Amino acid sequence: MERAARTGGGVTYPRFVELWFVQVYQAEHDKVFRATWAFCGDRGVAEDATQEAFARALERWPRLREQPWVTGWVTSTALNAARRLQRRRWPHRPETAPVGIAGAADASGSVELWQVVRALPRRQREAVTLHYLVDLPVAQVARLMGCREGTVKAHLAHARKALRAQLEGSAR
């Protein structure tokens, strides 16, 4: 990815948003949104959480720009934001309530699959989202989750067991 020339004191948004950030945003937006949606099951929450995560990335861009794990950082931030948004909305909308999934999700024929993903314990769900959906290496997932690689692998192994039936069913 081509890097925009650095400005002397770092980025000077909002007058100027560095081209590099714009490129990262455009390239990774859909991936982060989808992963957050798979994690929380609410399109509105996923959209807001994705916006918030990229805003936080922009706010910290001078420190994040050089890092190879920007997408992981943004996704992890979006997952935390989604949890917070859902917690704030909790009195109005319990997690167990049916969610407003867009037609496209239904069209994928995977409603049950995502329900199984969302029914996983939170840490397993987080590991699945970061490793399988965002395609981050286990080492990076461990770093983002603040635990050891072995713990992430254990989470993934448990999650695979839970997902096996759904995935095998959908593969036929």
Next chain:
Amino acid sequence: MTGESTHNGDDDREDRRVGERLRAKLALVEAPPPDLDRVVAKARRLRARRLAAALAVAAVVLAAGIIVPLTVLAPGGTDQQRPATPAPATGPRPATTRPAALPAPRPGWVWHRDADRLAIQTPAAWHLSPGTGVGLVQPMALFIVGTGRLPAGGDCAPTRAIKALPRDGALFWVIEYAGAGQDFNPYEFPPRPDRLDLGPAASKECIGEPSHQLLFRQADRFFQVEVLFGPAAPGSLRAAVVASLQSLRPEPTTDSLAEQCRRQWVFCPEAAWVFQVLNRAGLFHWGNTGSAIQAGPQDPKLDPSRKFDLWTTRGGPLPPVGFHEVAVVDGIAAYGDGDGRRLLWRVQDLNVWVQAEQQRSALPHDAMLAKLVRASRAIPFVPDHP
């Protein structure tokens, strides 16, 4: 796939297969278009908040004439010393004056005052720790109080302290909200009542255990308190927790509610009234845009494309140019625009506006409109702040 070398054999293959299948399924989910302008606007707000916090730290130091580093949650009014802890990066409110003097504490109790200009009285034996151990930034956890030890750690709640809660103990933490956004609805925070009531406990995803929640506004600041008791907590402990919460004394923010209301409608008493109206009408509350409250039908699908916005204005001719009468509910005329996107009626000297967000059909009509109009007439508008 990531090609993790530490995976091997069947595990590695299965790992790859699962990832590929999940990503293939996920690719079918339609993503909304990127909106860089909103991201930039939000980043700008975050940056302003961070700068304000940095300035506030300097202001606190200057105002209090403190040479030593800021001590978070150092008890006030006693000689008791606690280890100094760095002030949270995004925490303190701008301080322009020396903190108000506190009255003498109850016998056996002590005052604590934190860098966020909030004082609270607790029994001297209780523990108190800064909210920096919780991963909440916005809203921000200010501090945690407990009868037992308070190990730091947790994402959106002090998870480790909750796990360490003694059977006969209590734990509570105070969260402050600022800067209206999708996760902060100022109109949900009523003025603090004279007597705080814990109410029933309810489970929340983030906390795991049933907790009592208090939401209130005090000194133009917005607080949420979560309270947990161990299963064998005595009644006297519950009374002590309420007494401690009752002693909360926030210093007023320099950004008064009236100022915030001038900038964003959702801070105005009219927004609190609209929120009550939509609850009375049985609508689902989605959040706010800063200048309007987002609502929709309370159906199981909670389809976001059926969202509509509600807000109020005052005065002006009725109907406005381009509007015509679409319904009369209990003598109140509702007007619609030619486009079919907006509705308007006047009640209690307020013009209530409704606008469909994504599609015209989302605009409430017939029974839902009647419920809204009736609720707006039934709920008295109380301007509890200018």
